[in-house]
Amino acid sequence: MTGTVQSKLLTRWTDPAAAFAALYASDRYAFWLDAGPNARTGVSYLGAASPTSRFVTASVAEGTVTSRYVQTADAAPPDITHETVFEFLRRDLTVHGDDGPSSHSASQDSASQDSGSQDSASQDSASQDSASQDSASQDSGFELGWVGWLGYELGAQTVGAPVHESRxxxxxxxxIDRMIRFDHGDRTVTLVARTSATEPPAIVTHWFHRMTAVLAATPQMPEPACVAPPRASAVPRWRHHPTDYAALVETCLAAIHDGDAYQLCLTNEIRVAGRWHPVDTYGALRAGSPSHHGGLLRFGDVALLSASPEQFLHVGRDRRIRTKPIKGTRPRSDEPGEDDRLKLELQHSDKERAENLMIVDLMRNDLGRIAKLGTVAVSTLLAVESYPHVHQLVSTIEAHLLPGVTVIDAIESCFPAGSMTGAPKQSAMTILQSLERGPRGIYSGAFGYIGRGGAADLAIVIRSIVLDSNGASIGTGGGITALSDAAEEIEETRIKAAALLAGLGVTAPE
Structure with missing residues (x-):
């Protein structure tokens, strides 16, 4: 989609949660990239499909990409091409992408330059304990383009590893050709829209006026979130029960002992029958598990609700790339002394540190394939970030992209994230496919934005709920190394899943 980008800075702050509830709660194709409740840095983005928005899906099994318009009155047949989603995006951004921030600004736009992106580590005050804070002025953020997810099974195309077929x-x-941008540091709200050659200019003007009027009438803060209760028959079911999972851990340990892998990210899935409203459920999830990379993507009958704390890739318009793998977990405690002890235990755990360092090395290698020589650097190593339910070990690796390497090249080169596969990546994925009795689907993939101006910010799909017409699914797992203990690994999966089940109003299974 070509056209001129216009923006309008509003005179009044509105909380993104209140804005989403007022504008998009009933939209079947809508998104909210969320910097977190009570955020004081970072940027949130929200919007919905317009009549000129394409919705694109990819199938690894069929080798196709399907594109269609979801808001048009006529039921035109979809456009199906035989290619990967990366080939589609590379071609689309070449044809329709911007060369840089050259958009035309509407009234009051000079004050609306985006001072950061969703990744700026803006966190609820309850989750800021030792969490790294990124500069909010590193790039101009999302300037329209694509929002969505990349599923784990795309690894069959990027790595050449076997995978199960996803549901x-x-x-x-x-x-996305129109959206609302919330700069939490500046406390500003900006409307952003791209004119289309197929639409009269008055369409965008009308959208500006309508959004301005609705937001002016919207309460500045959202109403308290409430979750629609699940069906009484909803019983969480593990794909691998604890005894089975323990046996899989032992198989992983044997593969590591034999030298087939250094680390294996073994995962599990919980399915829950029932129906939940995506917006209400996400409100409960973000209230209980605030995070700087939260998000709600609602695409027809499928919705992704994420409280992800892990950044997969950030690419700025300055072509600087960053990844922040998380490996190493301890639960939080309500008792301050015990909580400090758990934090120190994580910080000094040989097993957790080794787990993190293996993925740092893998991600350095992934970035090294698409980065300028000598620019790959570990800027933060083994930092502890604390969230409402867990302490985590987080490292940060940065680099500059090689000339000629696109943002899509970078994503394809690094996907799926090493923290969700293990190392070496291809060997780990091959072993895991033989152990995990089903697809991971959206879980373990990535979600966020890919902008036409060359910027991208993608989080890893962890600490997430996927809702569909059959119920809810939750993925959980952990990295298995030579020092792993099966009982501890099982407990880690339970800790990670508990907050997500609470968001559904469901008691965690034993």
């Missing part, structure tokens, strides 16, 4: 699209992306 969900292997990628789902919504083309």
């Amino acid at each position: 969900y699209p292997d990628a789902a992306l919504l083309e």
Whole structure:
């Protein structure tokens, strides 16, 4: 989609949660990239499909990409091409992408330059304990383009590893030509829209006026979130029960002992029958598990609700790339002394440190394939970030992209994230496919935005709920190393899943 980008700075702050509830709660194709409740830095983005928005899905099994318009009155047949989603995006951004921030500004726009992106580590005050804070002025953020997810099974195309066939699209992306940008540091709200050659200019002007009027009438803060109760028959069911999972851990340990892998990210899935409203459920999830990379993507009958704390890739318009793998977990405690002890235990755990360092090395290698020589650097190593339910070990690796390497090249080169596979990546994925009795689907993939101006910010799909017409699914797992203990690994999966089940109003299974 070509056209001129216009923006309008509003005179009044509105909380993104209140804005989403007022504008998009009933939209079947809508998104909210969320910097977190009570955020004081970072940027949130929200919007919905317009009549000129394409919705794109990919199938690894069929080798196809399907594109269609979801808001048009006529039921035109979809456009199906035989290619990967990365080939589609590379071609689309070449044809329709911007060369840089050259958009035309509407009234009051000079004050609306985006001072950061969703990744700026803006966190609820309850989750800021030792969490790294990124500069909010590193790039101009999302300037329209694509929002969606990339499923784990795309690894069959990027790594050449075997995978199960997913029940969900292997990628789902919504083309965004108008959105609302919330800069939490500046406390500003900006409307952003791209004119289309097929639409009269008055369409965008009307959208500006309508959004301004609705937001002016919207309460500045959202109403308290409440969750629609699940069906009484909803019983969480593990794909691998504890005894089975313990046996899988032992198989992983044997593969590591034999030298087939250094680390294996073994995962599990919980399915829950029932129906939940995506917006209400996400409100409960973000209230209980605030995070700087939260998000709600609602695409038809499937919705991704994420409280992810892990950044997969950030690419700025300055072509600087960053990844922040998380490996190493301890639960939080309500008792301050015990909580400090758990934090120190994580910080000094040989097993957790080794687990993190293996993925740092893997991600350095992934970035090294698409980065300028000598620019790959570990800027933060083994930092402890604390969230409402867990302490985590987080490292940060940065680099500059090689000339000629696109943002899509970078994503394809690094996907799926090493923290969700293990190392070496291809060997780990091959072993895990033989152990995990089903697809991971959206879980373990990535979600966020890919902008037409060359910027991208993608989080890893962890600490997430996927809702569909059959119920809810939750993925959970952990990295298995030579020092792993099966009982401890099982407990880690339970800790990670408990907050997500609470968001559904469901008691965690034993």
